[in-house]
Amino acid sequence: MSRAPGSFLTGLAYYQGVPVWRHALIIQWALQIVSGIVVVVLVASFFANITNAIQDRNIPHGFGFLSREYQTPIGQHFLPYESSDSYLYAFGVAATNTIIVSIVGVILATALGIVVGVARISGNWLVSRTALVYVEFFRNVPLLVQLFFWFYIVLTLPPVRQGYVIVDKLYVNNAGISVPWPSPPSWDAALVWMAIALVSIIAGAVLHRILTRREELTGRPSYPLITGGATTVVAAAIGWLIISAASGNAPFGISVPAPHGTFGRIAGGFTISGGLMALLTGLVIYTSSFIAEIVRAGIQSVGRGQTEAARSLGLAPMAALRHITFPQALRVIIPPLISQCLNLTKNSSLAAAIGYADLTNVGKTMTQIAPAVSIYILLMVAYLAMSLTYSLIGNLYNRRIRLVGN
Amino acid sequence: MITVFKWIFPAGLIIALSLAIIGCESGDTEAMQSEINDRDAMIAELEAEVKKMTEEMAAMPDPSGSMMMEETGSRLQTVQDRGKLVCASRNDVPGYGFLDDTGNNVGFDIDLCRAVAAAVLGDADAFEIRLISAAERGPTIQSGEVDLLVRTVTWTTSRDSQWGNYTQTMFYDGQGFLVRKDLGVSSALDLQGASVCVTQGTTTELNLQDFSNQNDLNIETLTFEDTDAVVAAYQSQQCDAFTNDRSQLAAISSGFEDRDAHVILPETISEEPLGPVVPHGDEQWYDIVKAVMAILIYSEAYSVTSDSVPSAATGDTKVDRLFGLEGSFGQDTLGLSQTVAQDVVGAVGNYGEIYNRNLGPGGINLPREGGRNALWADAGCMDCPRGGQIYSAPLR
Numbered sequence: 001m002s003r004a005p006g007s008f009l010t011g012l013a014y015y016q017g018v019p020v021w022r023h024a025l026i027i028q029w030a031l032q033i034v035s036g037i038v039v040v041v042l043v044a045s046f047f048a049n050i051t052n053a054i055q056d057r058n059i060p061h062g063f064g065f066l067s068r069e070y071q072t073p074i075g076q077h078f079l080p081y082e083s084s085d086s087y088l089y090a091f092g093v094a095a096t097n098t099i100i101v102s103i104v105g106v107i108l109a110t111a112l113g114i115v116v117g118v119a120r121i122s123g124n125w126l127v128s129r130t131a132l133v134y135v136e137f138f139r140n141v142p143l144l145v146q147l148f149f150w151f152y153i154v155l156t157l158p159p160v161r162q163g164y165v166i167v168d169k170l171y172v173n174n175a176g177i178s179v180p181w182p183s184p185p186s187w188d189a190a191l192v193w194m195a196i197a198l199v200s201i202i203a204g205a206v207l208h209r210i211l212t213r214r215e216e217l218t219g220r221p222s223y224p225l226i227t228g229g230a231t232t233v234v235a236a237a238i239g240w241l242i243i244s245a246a247s248g249n250a251p252f253g254i255s256v257p258a259p260h261g262t263f264g265r266i267a268g269g270f271t272i273s274g275g276l277m278a279l280l281t282g283l284v285i286y287t288s289s290f291i292a293e294i295v296r297a298g299i300q301s302v303g304r305g306q307t308e309a310a311r312s313l314g315l316a317p318m319a320a321l322r323h324i325t326f327p328q329a330l331r332v333i334i335p336p337l338i339s340q341c342l343n344l345t346k347n348s349s350l351a352a353a354i355g356y357a358d359l360t361n362v363g364k365t366m367t368q369i370a371p372a373v374s375i376y377i378l379l380m381v382a383y384l385a386m387s388l389t390y391s392l393i394g395n396l397y398n399r400r401i402r403l404v405g406n
Numbered sequence: 407m408i409t410v411f412k413w414i415f416p417a418g419l420i421i422a423l424s425l426a427i428i429g430c431e432s433g434d435t436e437a438m439q440s441e442i443n444d445r446d447a448m449i450a451e452l453e454a455e456v457k458k459m460t461e462e463m464a465a466m467p468d469p470s471g472s473m474m475m476e477e478t479g480s481r482l483q484t485v486q487d488r489g490k491l492v493c494a495s496r497n498d499v500p501g502y503g504f505l506d507d508t509g510n511n512v513g514f515d516i517d518l519c520r521a522v523a524a525a526v527l528g529d530a531d532a533f534e535i536r537l538i539s540a541a542e543r544g545p546t547i548q549s550g551e552v553d554l555l556v557r558t559v560t561w562t563t564s565r566d567s568q569w570g571n572y573t574q575t576m577f578y579d580g581q582g583f584l585v586r587k588d589l590g591v592s593s594a595l596d597l598q599g600a601s602v603c604v605t606q607g608t609t610t611e612l613n614l615q616d617f618s619n620q621n622d623l624n625i626e627t628l629t630f631e632d633t634d635a636v637v638a639a640y641q642s643q644q645c646d647a648f649t650n651d652r653s654q655l656a657a658i659s660s661g662f663e664d665r666d667a668h669v670i671l672p673e674t675i676s677e678e679p680l681g682p683v684v685p686h687g688d689e690q691w692y693d694i695v696k697a698v699m700a701i702l703i704y705s706e707a708y709s710v711t712s713d714s715v716p717s718a719a720t721g722d723t724k725v726d727r728l729f730g731l732e733g734s735f736g737q738d739t740l741g742l743s744q745t746v747a748q749d750v751v752g753a754v755g756n757y758g759e760i761y762n763r764n765l766g767p768g769g770i771n772l773p774r775e776g777g778r779n780a781l782w783a784d785a786g787c788m789d790c791p792r793g794g795q796i797y798s799a800p801l802r
Contacts, residue, residue: 071615072615155642159644175645263589265599350628355603
């Protein structure tokens with residue numbers, strides 16, 4: 001219409017009647033494409049540089065070693081391990097050690113953090129000041145220093161041959177705490193029984209749900225908890241008896257720890273090694289001081305009116321916290337809490353300093369005889385996989401909380 | 407883009423360096439001048455030496471004669487002309503090479519140097535220690551600037567071919583175990599079911615596992631990143647034993663307050679043979695050092711100590727031959743005096759005395775009997791093995 005006729009180039013410069021350099025959509029797309037190219041070029045040149053350097057300098061690489069025998073000891077391990085096992089399996093054993101630390105650590109740190117966080121806003125002056133000192137002390141001292149502190153504290157326990165023995169079943173010394181633990185005479189029977197037990201639990205849970213619904217719908221007392229629980233216990237017990245009769249042995253016995261050999265090292269039962277004790281204590285206390293602050297912030301972010309309303313309805317302070325304030329605070333608490341749990345998992349890699357065979361400790365040992373580049377790539381992938389899994393679980397929970405809240 | 411970045415760093419470096427040089431030049435002309443003077447003096451010295459050598463060459467009766475013979479004789483001649491033996495060693499490891507309270511170089515390696523000095527110069531104190539780092543060992547002996555390298559050097563085939571000639575293993579170092587005496591353990595084979603502390607990052611863990619597997623010991627391990635943590639764990643008995651190179655164990659335990667409550671077990675589970683190294687290309691010198699080491703070993707085998715060096719025939723043919731009182735073991739071909747063994751043993755003592763003084767009870771207290779550093783056989787009876795591996799070519 002009003003455009004100058006015959007000017008093809010001018011026509012190209014317009015899109016939907018707007019000059020392209022001012023068209024919002026085109027500018028957005030152009031920026032996306034340019035930044036995309038920048039990212040791709042940077043990443044590609046980074047990897048090209050690495051691979052070139054590895055080849056130029058003849059740095060050993062590759063993953064062929066994974067199927068070879070590892071032939072090196074691993075300290076404490078939760079999965080059965082022999083020195084003739086492969087690198088890959090040894091890596092798995094070490095990863096299990098880390099996973100156990102992180103799961104136990106996250107549970108304990110969250111529990112402790114919530115307690116301290118609530119104590120922090122308590123009306124009791126002494127309690128809130130103690131919590132304040134706890135938080136400020138433990139979150140302001142480097143974790144490695146704290147780990148060494150706990151490590152040396154554990155070392156002050158008596159050595160294994162002069163350790164504390166509690167009723168001949170519990171051993172406490174600087175090599176660790178040993179407790180009686182279920183142990184199967186044969187894993188086949190044990191696994192069958194564990195499957196039966198799982199089915200019993202599911203059956204009990206289903207029954208519980210059905211009875212609860214019936215109670216809600218009809219008002220007839222149906223005792224869902226008692227019936228469901230009894231079903232589970234009875235079914236599992238029947239399974240136990242059948243397997244005992246069939247295999248001649250109970251699926252699980254109790255392994256009691258006892259001193260063994262010339263050095264009186266404790267064998268049998270379950271041992272939390274000294275390194276694991278120090279590591280867990282350090283990680284839990286350090287992380288809980290951060291979680292406490294997150295919990296405090298979460299609770300305080302809930303409007304004061306909510307608490308006042310709860311109190312005016314006649315709820316006691318603790319009940320008001322439990323039923324009114326805390327559920328609302330959870331929405332604020334969960335996302336930073338997930339980061340703290342991820343931090344705990346990653347911080348467990350400091351274990352090498354205090355002699356616990358975690359993933360990083362074993363990985364570092366592997367670099368003596370296996371290509372270091374490959375080992376560190378594996379370590380990164382393993383930690384990433386662990387963290388992403390935790391993150392996923394946390395985010396799913398977070399979504400549920402949010403839906404309930406809204 | 408990458409190529410640009412690649413150049414920025416070196417370019418910056420060059421600019422910084424040139425700035426620094428310019429800065430120095432304007433300030434330190436005096437230092438430069440004195441350096442130039444030093445260099446001139448050095449050049450003059452070298453020129454004089456070359457001139458002297460040319461004159462010597464000219465004075466030789468038969469210049470077309472065996473060049474080989476002339477060359478091989480030169481190290482001994484050089485040392486004797488200089489009047490001093492130059493040994494490369496260290497002064498930071500108790501027992502092997504360190505400074506005593508009065509500032510003297512002492513130690514096992516130093517004593518080997520003294521023995522050679524006593525042999526070629528007749529004076530055990532006519533030596534000079536050149537202190538070098540571990541990384542300097544190869545270049546120092548390759549260049550031939552020292553006569554002898556005695557600095558806890560492990561004998562390996564690649565070093566033997568590249569660095570210099572290994573003369574004789576005088577100490578078998580290797581991975582060992584430190585335990586508390588009150589455990590009543592006398593051998594590493596008794597470590598059945600023990601918990602052992604180990605530092606990460608060397609092949610120590612591998613050797614430990616191999617040893618445990620081979621002997622069915624079922625050893626438990628605690629792996630630490632740093633030596634401090636390992637030592638703390640060992641001292642508070644979190645583990646029963648501590649494994650590392652024996653020389654390391656000795657040095658670490660010598661710092662313990664209760665060092666007498668600990669003992670290093672006789673077994674060695676990895677190969678670290680240590681001995682003196684001579685520069686390549688002088689076979690006579692190589693043979694001389696080997697002969698001196700043999701003198702030290704055989705004088706112990708014959709139970710001759712520094713206090714009982716015979717100066718008149720004893721009637722025991724072997725002893726008399728060693729001390730130059732009857733026959734010969736090749737002293738004249740080596741270019742040594744007939745009574746060289748009297749000088750060496752009289753001044754430094756036999757192998758056992760050197761060991762005890764530095765590594766044994768008088769030093770860092772490494773046990774010897776039953777281990778690899780014992781003599782190969784009993785003194786009076788060459789067919790009665792003692793289980794050790796300290797052995798050399800017989801002197802005859």
